[in-house]
Amino acid sequence: MKNLILFGPPGSGKGTQAAKLVEKYGLLHISTGDLFRSEMSQDTPLGIEAKNFIAKGQLVPDEVTIGMLRNRVISNPDVPGYIFDGFPRNIAQCEALDELLAALNQDIHRLLMLEVADQEIITRILSRGQSSGRTDDNDPAIIQHRIDVYKSETMPVFGYYAEKGKAFKMDGIGTIQHIFEALCRSFDETT
Ligand code: AMP
Numbered sequence: 001m002k003n004l005i006l007f008g009p010p011g012s013g014k015g016t017q018a019a020k021l022v023e024k025y026g027l028l029h030i031s032t033g034d035l036f037r038s039e040m041s042q043d044t045p046l047g048i049e050a051k052n053f054i055a056k057g058q059l060v061p062d063e064v065t066i067g068m069l070r071n072r073v074i075s076n077p078d079v080p081g082y083i084f085d086g087f088p089r090n091i092a093q094c095e096a097l098d099e100l101l102a103a104l105n106q107d108i109h110r111l112l113m114l115e116v117a118d119q120e121i122i123t124r125i126l127s128r129g130q131s132s133g134r135t136d137d138n139d140p141a142i143i144q145h146r147i148d149v150y151k152s153e154t155m156p157v158f159g160y161y162a163e164k165g166k167a168f169k170m171d172g173i174g175t176i177q178h179i180f181e182a183l184c185r186s187f188d189e190t191t
Contacts, residue, residue, distance in 0.1 A: 170182050
């Protein structure tokens with residue numbers, strides 16, 4: 001199995017690239033944001049709990065997020081690997097993911113970060129908000145808060161995997177195909 005973390009700020013194109021990577025490598029895409037939105041649309045207790053945090057652009061508490069992620073991984077063992085998108089978002093989540101994968105005799109092969117400047121992110125998210133129906137994509141103050149949370153809580157995740165020699169930065173500006181090819185080249189280097 002080859003497991004990838006697709007990393008980067010909100011609006012950096014992780015979802016778009018994950019869909020293309022799934023098509024090419026057959027990996028299972030696990031986006032915690034998508035899982036939360038699905039729970040919210042069904043008004044499950046987990047969705048109801050997550051809703052307030054998401055609406056404010058805050059992280060959902062770790063115990064909720066990690067439990068949901070763990071269920072998704074454990075219930076899908078027969079895949080060629082996982083693409084983690086939007087997870088881990090802090091160091092506690094990194095440690096929980098390590099523990100979960102180690103219990104399954106698995107590991108993270110690579111973390112690829114899509115780098116996009118703040119102003120471009122805000123423009124992209126506001127444009128996505130016009131069609132996504134996501135309330136957290138429509139308010140510039142909430143978007144700015146999500147960027148601030150990314151910088152303060154999530155950026156250390158890069159360092160966590162960089163110390164293991166597994167984290168790489170990629171240019172997140174360019175055509176979808178060009179960025180995809182760069183991601184594939186890097187992912188193909190792993191064994
Ligand atoms: P995303 O779709 O990845 O931008 O996530 C949307 C929102 O879901 C985030 O702003 C958080 O409120 C919540 N969320 C998604 N993934 C996580 C995570 N790993 N930890 C905590 N909250 C998360």
